[in-house]
Amino acid sequence: MKIGIFDSGIGGVTVLHEAMKRLPNEEYIFYADLDHVPYGVKTPEEVIGFVDNIVADLVGRGVDAIVIACNTATSVAAEYVRIKYDIPIIGMEPAVKPAVEASNSRVLVMATPITIRENKLQNLLKKVDKDHIVDLLPMPGLVRLAEAGIFEGPEVDEYLTEQMAVINKDDYDQVVLGCTHFTYFKSAISKFFGGKVGLVDGNRGTVKHLAELLGLELFDGDLSHDMIYNVTYVESGRNVTAEAALAKYAGLHARLDQE
């Protein structure tokens, strides 16, 4: 099957990576909306417009299903495109439920400002945070750092320290990575919390959901060089063909294998 996976930027590669490992026999188109990243600080109406264009583009490329590999886009635009297009569309939401279940103290959800403000997350919290142990923290700066290829080092550490000045890090034993870009910062975030928290992302659950929806069997494998270069990478509607740009995506896959 031909599967389209999209995000505002490179965050979605973390979902693509998981999908390629677990569903290695499918064909993938990965779409990053680099002309409009970051989504998380834009208006919901703007994001709906971007997502509408991307879904139309992917449908035009003949995909059988689409994964919105972006919590922000899902929270404001998933319903809109599901009604408009006659194709299976899977969204993502912060993996709050497994984090709450695993926690013995408090849970911190990091996400973009839109995801934190929108009803979708608030409704999820009403369902799964019965004991009010979840706190929310916007971390928009991590998206910018990820797009600049900065995943660790003093700039990341300073940003984490600055943003987390409003919380007491010892209160938490689970941290939800509620934005796909944040997966690249697992090491830096874990280091910030002194290695004492569980980091929960929604990537595995999303791919499981995709497999169930399409009736596909899940595997547990590694990515080969050939698989990485067999993906069609698209940036805001333009196919990526330049060697250097393709190497950037290969580098991201390699990095995710280390995280």
Ligand code: DGL
């Ligand atoms: N990667 C996206 C998410 O999962 C959003 C990043 C952005 O463009 O702000 O929320």
